[in-house]
Amino acid sequence: MEDEKKLEEFQQKIDANIKIEPKDWMPEKYRQTLIRQISQHAHSEIIGMQPEGNWLTRAPSLRSKKILMAKIQDEAGHGLYLYCAAETLGVKREQFLEWLHEGKAKYSSVFNYPTLTWADMGAVGWLVDGAAIVNQVSLQGTSYGPYARAMVKICMEESFHQRQGFEIMVELAKGTKEQKQMAQDALNRWWWPSIMMFGPHDSESAHSNQSLKWKIKRASNDELRQSYIDKTIEQGHHLGLTFPDPNLKFNEATKHYDYSPIDWDEFWNVVKGNGAGNKLRLKHHIKAHEDGKWVREAAKSYAQKQNLIQKSA
């Protein structure tokens, strides 16, 4: 039962930009929203390792292989920071993984799309990470302390990721005819999914208002999306590639780019898991988890034996 006074004090803290820490009183809905949001953010980082891992063994230069390997490793690290932030709310990592495997937890559906060419490594780094950065920079100001701190750390590392992707696009765009085609094709496939990463329009986003009031979110979906689009179009011009949207136009009045309506049918289909991608990503994760069970048990057992040895010494 929630105390009206406590709720008021809580809101005052939020309004004064005082961070909420794990042991502070918080409304149950605040806690639940964060448990879900932070852990799903973590799952996204981990699942995101797969589409990129898909091209790691085919990276066509030593430099790009090194950089991609470091990037994927960073993503593992980001997932790790986020699981740890989520655990401060009283749920163990084992539980988060179980929810993921049972299909009860979501992750960013952009990672269900397949990476079909090397140019996808460029597009994913430039667009998907680019979108993630816009979102994460905003989340650095989130009200929950551990989540905000994780975001600060992630943002420091993330800009390297986008540069990596853009560098690949630059190389391809100035390369052979096949390379240019590869780059254009990747942009054609990843542009809309990257825009959809920001979620439904504000008008259709049921949870947004409360999240904004509690400063879990610091900006609305559409605000962030527009910011991303404006930035990215400028970058795309540099590459000499075209965006797959005939209605993309700079609006002199608003000073923003206008764009075509988003195809939400595709988005909802992918979110609901109706794509081969979703099943394959999850299957891969479950397999790694199950294949590794004997290893975790061995490590646990060894640690227990060590403890007994130390105690009797």
Place this chain on the structure above:
Amino acid sequence: MDNDDQGILWEVFIQVKAGRPYKHIGSLHAYDKVMAMQSARDLYTRRNEGNGIWIVKADDIVSSESSDGEAFFDPSNDKVYRHPTFYKIPDGVKHI
């Protein structure tokens, strides 16, 4: 579900330069302290962020009450986080 499948939660403190204080940087999961120390290095000092590392089991940390806590010190409530539980989401609560 195996409660300890992912091992023990450790908190990591990094000393960025000799002489500076150790600062809390984050957490990780490991089964023993050797593994925890190696993971701390791999996870938190990949970009040469550290001169020294301390790792502590999260359970061993004793924390003060938050400012709006109980008047009397409650020993069962002295863990740095809420007690990890197996929190069941009640039926009917929607996830999107």
Place this chain on the structure above:
Amino acid sequence: MKNELIDYCLRIGDSSLILSHRIAEYCSKAPLLEEDLAITNVGLDLLGQAENFLTYAAEIKGNTNADNLTFKRREQDFRCLHLVQTPNTDFAFILARQFFIDVYHKILFSKLVKSEDLTIKGISKKAIKEINYHFQRSSDWIKRLGLGTQESNKRLQNAINELWMYTDELFIDNETDLIISKNNIGPLSSSLKIEWTKIVNSALNFSEITIPESDVYSLRYGKDGFHTEYLGYLLAEMQHLPLLYPDAKW
């Protein structure tokens, strides 16, 4: 001497390159998230070491570079050890393979830091710090798996049994070894055996792993350009893009 020096650099560089590649294959498949990160770290270190040796080999050869050597060489021109070509059968295989190489590298590089070739000396001084860490890591895992549970011990024993035969190549001297040793650039491969055996046997005994019987496994080795059937498939994947688009720069 020039040819032997190139050959020697390729042997060390190719072995690290291929081992790093095997680790790259394992990305996102590790038993624990922290371990995925840790193993990838090892892979990155090895890739860096490979690049250093291949760059040096390319310099000596002239008219080429590390990327050309990596992506455009024929299989029979690679000089990697057979051991690093073995597949990622399971975590026990991965750690057993890694442990054998880490002990080997630890001993080899402790000699290479005294090399009269200044470039090799420089590369090795940097690499030895990473190698000492790799060795510590894989030794700890051998103990964990050997002494952990019945199942982990069984799996580790199986991996050690199957990989053992590939270890004899580590200590075979060929023409390159003789010239390299004579010029004080590096040690004879055969000279590494006693110490390697001591460290490995001690670790396996401690971890309750039976040491397999030694046997001559092959008459022809990776260091002479004769490889396992695994390497062809690995290279097909690794070299695929540059070979498909020969005029492209990446």
